[in-house]
Amino acid sequence: MSAAGAVTTGRPGRAERPAAGRERLRAWAAVAVVCAALFLIGLDFTVLNVAIPGLRADLGTSLAQTQWIVDGYALTLGGCVLAAGTLGDTYGRRRAFVAGLAVCALASVAGATGDGAGQLIAARCGMGVGAALFMPATLSTVVHVLPGAADRRRAISLWAAVAGVGALAGPVVGGRLVLLYEWRAAFWLNVPVAVLVAAAALLLVPESRNPAPERLDRPGAVLSCAGLLTLVWGIIEAPGRGWTDGAVLAAFAASAVLLGGFAARQLCSAAPMLPPALLRRGPVGLATLSLALMSFAMFGAMFVLTLYLQQVRGLDAWAAGVRTIPFSVGLAVGAGAAPPLARRCGARVPVTAGLLLITSGFAVLAGLRPGAGEAPVLLFQALAGFGSGLVAPVATEVVMSAVPAANAGVGSALNDATRQVGSTLGVAVLGSVLAEVSTGELPPGSAAALVLSGGGPDLAGAGPDLAEAVRQAETAFVHGMTAAAWTGGAVALLAAVFAWRRMPRRQRPAAAPVTPAPARGLVPGPER
Structure with a gap:
C-alpha cells in the first residue's frame, strides 16, 4: 500500500507512524527543555546559601542584608508567580518562558558584578521575577x-522530581563552586544555562496560549x-524579628486584607485570574494543600539538617552538600514509582503513603542523639525523599487534570505558589522551633551559647572548658532539632489523614472540556 493510500483509507500506514513518532519525540524534547529551566529555579533557591561566609567577608554585608540577598529570590518568585501564570496564558507561554530566562540572566550578571548589598538584593529580586x-x-x-x-503522567513525575532535586542539589553545586572559585560563581552559573535553555526553547518548544483570552x-x-x-515577607522575617513583632503582625494582617480583597475580586470579576470554579473542581484544594504541607516538611527538614551537618558535625559546605544526595535519590525514585501506583490504586494511596513516609522520617530524626x-541521617533522607517523590507528581497531576488546557498556566501557577509558600513557611517555622528550644537551654552569653551561635572572640579564653561548652551546645542543638522534627512530623501526619479521607480513590483522567459560566473565567477547548 502506498503512503497516500495509507492516509486516504483512514488506516495507520507507514507514513503516519514515523510522523507520529517524530511529533512525540519533539514533545519530549520540549519537556526536557522546560525541565532544564525548572532545575535552574530549584538550584537558585539554595545555591547561594553555602556561599554566605565568602560573600560577607568580601562585601562586609550585615546579617540582615545577607538574609535579604538570599531571601529576595524566594520573596519575589512567591509573590509574582500567580500573576505571571495568567500573563503566560494570555500572551503566550513560550514568550513568557523566554522572557523570564532573559530577565534571570540579566539579573544574574548584575549580581555577579555587584559590589554592594543593595545591588545584590536587587539582582536576587530580579532573578525571582x-x-x-x-x-x-x-x-x-x-x-x-x-x-x-500516560505520557502526561510520566512527564509530570519527571517535572516533580526535577523541581525537588534542583533545590536539593543547590548546596552540592554551590559548595563545589565556592571551593573552586568564589561566591560570584553562583551568579555566573545562571547566565550560560539561561541563554542555552532560551535558545533551545525557541527551537523546540511550541507556542501556546488561551485561545479566547480575556x-x-x-x-x-x-x-x-x-x-x-x-505574606512571604512576614514568613521570612518572623524567625529573626519574632512571631509577635509588630512589623511581622502588620505584614500578616495586611496580607490577609489583600488576599481577602483578591478573593472577593475573583468572585465578582468577569475574567478572574484564579477562577473560583477551579478550586471547586474535585480535590484540587486538598491536592494543593498536600503539596504545600509536603514542601513545608521537605524544605524545613533540609534547612534543619544542613545546619546540623555544618554546626554540629563540623562539615564544610561541600561535604554537607554531598551528605544530602540521598534525599535527591529517594525523591527521584519515589517520583518514578508514583504514576504506576496511582494508576493501580488511585491518588489517595500514593499521596497518603508518601506523607506517612515523611512522618516516619521525622520520627527517625526526632530520635537522633548527640x-x-x-545511619539515622541517611534513613531520614531515604524515607522523607521517597515519600516526597510519591506525593509531588500525583498531587500535581490531580491539580492539572482539573484545569482546562486553555488555563494551564493558572493551574501551574497555583501549584507553584502553594509549594513556594509551603517551603518558605517550613523553613521559617521549623527554624524558629529549632532556635527557640536550643537557645532556651543555654544561659545567655555562656561559652556553650557562643559555640551554638558560631563562636566569637570570647571563646578564645574558654580554655579547658571549651570541650564541655561544645558538648552542651551539641546537646542543645539536637534537642532543638528533635522539637522541630516532631513539629514537621505532626504536620505531615495531619496532611496524611486529610489525604486518606478526601483524595480520589482512582486517578481521574485529564479534564474534559467542561464549559463553565464565562463569568468564572475558565475557557475550555483546544489551544492554538
Missing part, C-alpha cells in the same frame, strides 16, 4: 505538548502580588 515568569510555563507546556494521559484582570494581579509578597553516626 524572571523565575516567576517562566516557572508556570514549564508545567503548562508539559500539559500542552503531551495530550495523552482582558487581563489588572486589579486582581496587583492584589495577588501585593498579598503574596506581604554523637549519632550516619
